[in-house]
Amino acid sequence: MSTLHWTGLIVLAMIAGAVVPFQSAINVNLGRGLGHPLWATLASLLVSVVVLLPIIVALRLPLPSLAFISKAPLWMWAGGAFGVCFISLALVLLPKLGAAGFMALALAGQVVASLSLDHFGWFGLMERQLTLPKVFGVALLMAGVVLIQFFDAPAKGLATAG
Incomplete structure (x- = not known):
């Protein structure tokens, strides 16, 4: 390509x-x-x-094939x-x-699940071996999730008059 x-x-x-x-x-x-x-x-x-x-x-x-629809597995x-x-x-x-926290966690879940899909070739996907660099990438992603989710600055505009 x-x-x-x-x-x-x-x-x-x-x-x-x-x-x-x-x-x-x-x-x-x-x-x-x-x-x-x-x-x-x-x-x-x-x-x-x-x-x-x-x-x-x-x-x-074109309309989908009724033959396929009738025989497609439930999954x-x-x-x-x-x-x-x-x-x-x-x-x-x-x-x-928060948007960033939710998306970081959702992305982490997507990447972990995607590595499993690729590694095992589930649902007809081409098998792509799980390698140490991929595992390291997930570890870095998880570290990013922790930084995004647990090290927030205090919210703006929430100070109360003393």
Whole structure:
């Protein structure tokens, strides 16, 4: 792959990661307004469908194969449940941990799980051996999580008159 191609992939992956804290913060406010985080989860997923359907129509994508749908193993449908899990937990945890703290912990969980997926080649992924540099990278990431989560400066504007 060319350097330009890799650069494009890196930028797109960073954009994918950058939208997550915005989504979470917006959904926290939506959950407050709707009265419960699960209502915000549902609203978020419904908006996803409303946004995605016109794109599918505009791209003139063919309908999925009914044969595949009928024979696909149940685990292939779990992605939606994982989405509900992430959105709902973000709504509950982000106000308690802060955006940076929640995202650092979520990212640490994603990287640890991803190393397992890669190492064992689960769900049809290509096997990628767990190496000492990867383990060291996770250790550095965990150290970053500790620094982000447990070494906060005092909150601004919370001083009380004595």
